[in-house]
Amino acid sequence: MISLETLLYLIQGERVLLILKKRGLGKGLFNGVGGKVKPGETPEQAVVREAEEEIGVKPIQLSWRGLLEFWNLENGQVESIHYVHVYVSEKYVGEPRESDEAAPLWFEKGNIPYDRMWEDDRLWLPVVLDGKRVYGKFEFEDWKLRKWIVYLLQQTG
Numbered sequence: 001m002i003s004l005e006t007l008l009y010l011i012q013g014e015r016v017l018l019i020l021k022k023r024g025l026g027k028g029l030f031n032g033v034g035g036k037v038k039p040g041e042t043p044e045q046a047v048v049r050e051a052e053e054e055i056g057v058k059p060i061q062l063s064w065r066g067l068l069e070f071w072n073l074e075n076g077q078v079e080s081i082h083y084v085h086v087y088v089s090e091k092y093v094g095e096p097r098e099s100d101e102a103a104p105l106w107f108e109k110g111n112i113p114y115d116r117m118w119e120d121d122r123l124w125l126p127v128v129l130d131g132k133r134v135y136g137k138f139e140f141e142d143w144k145l146r147k148w149i150v151y152l153l154q155q156t157g
């Protein structure tokens, strides 16, 4: 299965909004807001929809921060490949609230709970929170991280 997905980090000054996922892939871990892009949607439309569904806020300015590939292998076979567009937003409407899917929580940029997040996050999220763009490819076996490569993308305009 190959899927196109999104991740969004709301930023307020020195704080970042993460969600504690209550169900699905990554349950019990903190992550950005996000999910799968549905047929007919652009990644930008999908990430706005996910923010509304998961925490009840509408981002009104998105900044694209990179592309991540997550490959998961099971018994030496590719089980799934996830292409994830990453965004940050400093402008949104509404106050983050809890939903069936997610509980939102603010963290200081210097105090992100990496030990309660996906293993790859500590390898690229600091770059994104530093205002830069990344490309990363991460290979997992049974969702345990085995190999990775991360590039800093050149900043264009």
Ligand SMILES: CNc1ncnc2c1ncn2[C@@H]1O[C@H](COP(=O)(O)OP(=O)(O)OP(=O)(O)O)[C@@H](O)[C@H]1O
Residues within 6 Å of the ligand: 005, 006, 007, 023, 024, 025, 026, 031, 032, 033, 034, 035, 036, 037, 070, 082, 084, 118, 119, 120, 121, 140
């Ligand atoms: C493996 N390392 C990883 N590191 C960081 N983030 C990861 C990730 N693997 C998946 N993610 C993100 O986690 C969300 C899952 O969302 P997920 O619940 O599958 O999607 P969606 O809300 O559409 O779910 P339904 O299928 O409708 O239940 C989605 O943002 C996706 O990009």
